Amino acid sequence: MLDKRSKSLLGTLILSAVVCVTLVVAPYTLLEPINLPKLCTLAFFAIISLSLIAPAIKSVIISDAKVPLILIALFILQIILVLFLSGANFGGQFYGTYARNTGALAYASLAILLLGSILVSDRDFLKKFVFMTLSVGAILVVYGNMQYFNLDPLPFTTAYTVNAPVGTLGNPDFQSAFMGLIALVSFTVALNSSLKLLIRLGLALMGLASIVVIYETLAKQGYFAFIAGVGVIAVLWLFMTKRKSLGIAVGGIGVIGGGLILLGLINSGPLASYIYKGSLAARGFYWRAALKMLTTHPFFGIGMDGFIDWYRRYRDPHYAAKNFFSYSNAAHNVFLDIGSSGGFPLLVIYCAIIAFVIISIVLFVKRSEGFDIYFAAVVGAWAAYQVQSFISINQLGLAIWGWVLSGLIIGYEINTRVKKIDQAISGSPKSNGKKRKSATQPLAPAKVISLFSAVIIACSVAIPPYYANASYFSAMKSGNVKAIQSAAYLKPIDERRLLYVSTVLRDNKYEAQAIAVVRDAVRNYPDSFDLWMVWATVPSVTAGDLAHAVAQLQRLDPYNPDVACWKCQK
Numbered sequence: 203m204l205d206k207r208s209k210s211l212l213g214t215l216i217l218s219a220v221v222c223v224t225l226v227v228a229p230y231t232l233l234e235p236i237n238l239p240k241l242c243t244l245a246f247f248a249i250i251s252l253s254l255i256a257p258a259i260k261s262v263i264i265s266d267a268k269v270p271l272i273l274i275a276l277f278i279l280q281i282i283l284v285l286f287l288s289g290a291n292f293g294g295q296f297y298g299t300y301a302r303n304t305g306a307l308a309y310a311s312l313a314i315l316l317l318g319s320i321l322v323s324d325r326d327f328l329k330k331f332v333f334m335t336l337s338v339g340a341i342l343v344v345y346g347n348m349q350y351f352n353l354d355p356l357p358f359t360t361a362y363t364v365n366a367p368v369g370t371l372g373n374p375d376f377q378s379a380f381m382g383l384i385a386l387v388s389f390t391v392a393l394n395s396s397l398k399l400l401i402r403l404g405l406a407l408m409g410l411a412s413i414v415v416i417y418e419t420l421a422k423q424g425y426f427a428f429i430a431g432v433g434v435i436a437v438l439w440l441f442m443t444k445r446k447s448l449g450i451a452v453g454g455i456g457v458i459g460g461g462l463i464l465l466g467l468i469n470s471g472p473l474a475s476y477i478y479k480g481s482l483a484a485r486g487f488y489w490r491a492a493l494k495m496l497t498t499h500p501f502f503g504i505g506m507d508g509f510i511d512w513y514r515r516y517r518d519p520h521y522a523a524k525n526f527f528s529y530s531n532a533a534h535n536v537f538l539d540i541g542s543s544g545g546f547p548l549l550v551i552y553c554a555i556i557a558f559v560i561i562s563i564v565l566f567v568k569r570s571e572g573f574d575i576y577f578a579a580v581v582g583a584w585a586a587y588q589v590q591s592f593i594s595i596n597q598l599g600l601a602i603w604g605w606v607l608s609g610l611i612i613g614y615e616i617n618t619r620v621k622k623i624d625q626a627i628s629g630s631p632k633s634n635g636k637k638r639k640s641a642t643q644p645l646a647p648a649k650v651i652s653l654f655s656a657v658i659i660a661c662s663v664a665i666p667p668y669y670a671n672a673s674y675f676s677a678m679k680s681g682n683v684k685a686i687q688s689a690a691y692l693k694p695i696d697e698r699r700l701l702y703v704s705t706v707l708r709d710n711k712y713e714a715q716a717i718a719v720v721r722d723a724v725r726n727y728p729d730s731f732d733l734w735m736v737w738a739t740v741p742s743v744t745a746g747d748l749a750h751a752v753a754q755l756q757r758l759d760p761y762n763p764d765v766a767c768w769k770c771q772k
Contacts, residue, residue, distance in 0.1 A: 203261045212254045213322040219247035223602045229356045233675045236372035240598040241303040242664040248311035251318045253656030266616045274313045280548045281306045290505025298507040300698035305507040312605040319609025324617045328576045339384030342369045346415040371599045374419035379590035382427030385412035390579040427586035434585040442573045485534045491516040492533035495542040503545040511729035514759040536591035559608045562615035697727045704736045713742045731758045
C-alpha cells in the first residue's frame with residue numbers, strides 16, 4: 203500500500219504524535235494550557251500524516267484494509283454533515299469547547315491517525331510502539347511523583363486535591379487512567395523471557411511505581427483500567443497457548459464481573475453500594491442527559507462538543523430544581539459524548555470501528571501459534587482505555603491512545619496475514635535487497651511538495667487558535683482593557699474569550715463596552731448560558747434587555763428556580 207519510505211515516515215509521525223499530544227502543555231502562555239496545545243499538536247501531525255496516506259488511497263481501497271477505510275471515511279463524512287446541519291456554531295464545533303477541544307477537528311484528526319496506524323502496523327512497529335509507551339509512562343511516573351511531593355517545576359494546575367498528580371493531562375482521573383495503562387504494559391512486557399533479567403526487573407518496578415501513582419491520585423479509574431487489562435491479557439494468554447476451555451471460563455467470569463460493575467455504575471446490583479457514589483454517582487445524571495440529547499437529535503446531534511450548551515435543558519428536573527450538578531461540559535462517557543454530539547449515525551460508526559477491533563483480535567488469536575507479548579500488551583492497553591472511556595471524558599492526551607491502539611490492532615491482524623506467494627517473494631535475497639534500498643531512498647519530488655504543502659496547511663489550522671489564545675492571555679496579564687478587548691476578537695473567535703472580556707469590562711465599570719461585547723457574542727453563541735448571565739448582571743442593563751436575557755436564561759436552564767425568579771428579584 204505505502205512504499206517503504208512513506209511507511210517509515212508515517213510511522214515516525216504517528217509515534218511522535220502520540221508522544222507530543224500526551225506530553226505537551228503550555229503553562230503561563232495560554233488561557234487554557236492543557237487541551238488547546240494538545241489539539242493544535244494533534245491536528246498538525248494528522249494533517250501531515252494525511253499527505254502521506256492520500257497518494258496510497260487507491261491501493262488501500264483494493265486491499266484488506268478497505269472496510270476500516272470505509273468506516274473512517276463515513277465517520278469523517280458524518281462529522282462534516284453535523285458541522286453544517288446541526289445548527290450549532292461552526293467555529294465552536296470545529297475547535298470544540300473551551301477546556302475540552304474535542305470538536306470536529308479533533309475527531310477528524312484522530313480518525314486520520316487511526317488509518318495511519320493501520321497502514322504502518324507490523325511486528326517491528328508494534329515493538330517500537332510498546333517501548334515508546336514505556337518511555338512516556340516513565341516520564342509521567344517521575345513527573346507525577348514530583349507533583350505529589352510538591353516538587354513540580356511548573357505548578358500551574360491547582361484545581362484539584364492538594365498534591366494529587368495530574369501529570370500533563372490536567373486531572374487526577376486522567377493521570378490515574380493512564381498510569382493503569384502503563385502498569386499493564388510494564389508488567390506484560392516484563393513477562394518477555396527474551397529480555398535481560400535486569401530489564402525485566404526494571405519493568406516490574408515501573409509497573410509497581412505506576413500503581414503507586416494511581417494511589418496518589420486518589421482516583422479509581424486507574425484500578426478499573428488495570429484490572430480490566432489484566433483480565434483481557436489473561437484470556438489472550440489462555441487462548442494463544444491453546445487452553446481454549448479455560449480461556450472461555452475465565453472470559454465468562456470476566457464478562458459477568460464486568461456486567462456487575464456496569465450495573466453498579468447505574469446504581470443496581472450487588473456492587474452498587476461500593477461503586478455508585480461520589481463522582482461516579484454524578485455520571486448517572488450526565489448520562490441520562492446525553493441520552494435525551496441523542497434521542498431528541500437523532501440524525502445530527504446537538505453539534506460537535508456541544509454538551510455544555512444543552513446539559514441544563516436536559517438534566518434531571520428533580521435534581522435541577524435543587525441546583526445539583528448544574529454544570530457539565532461532557533457526558534463523561536465517550537460513546538454518549540460522540541452520540542449526543544453527532545447523532546446515531548456517528549455513534550453507530552464509532553461502535554462499528556470498535557467492533558472491527560474486536561473482530562481483528564479474535565482473528566489474530568485464532569491463527570496464532572504462541573503468546574505474542576507485544577500484541578497482548580497493545581490489546582491490554584486498548585482494553586484499559588475502553589474501560590476508562592466508559593466513565594470519563596475523551597481527553598485528547600488519552601483519546602489519541604485509544605484511536606492509535608485501535609489502528610495498530612486492526613493493522614497488525616491485516617498486515618501479519620501470511621500468504622505463500624508473499625513468503626516466497628520476501629524470502630529471496632534479491633527482494634530483500636530491493637526492500638532495503640526502497641526504505642532508504644529519498645522521497646519523490648511530488649511527495650516532498652505534498653509534505654511541504656501539508657506542513658503549511660497544518661500550521662494554518664493549528665497556529666491561529668493558539669496565537670489568539672496566547673495573545674489574549676498576554677493582554678490579560680497587561681491589565682490594558684483596550685488590549686484585552688482587541689485580543690478577544692482575534693480569529694478564530696472563541697466563546698470563552700468573549701465571555702472573559704465582557705466579564706472584565708463589566709467588573710471594571712466599562713458597562714457600555716461590556717454590553718457591546720456580549721451582544722456580539724450571543725449572536726454567534728445564542729446557547730451560551732454564561733454569556734446571557736453576564737448580560738443580565740450588567741448594572742446598567744435596560745429593562746428590555748434584562749427581560750430578553752432572563753427569557754434566554756429560562757430557555758437554557760428551565761428547571762432552575764433561581765433563574766425562574768430572577769426577573770422578579772431584579
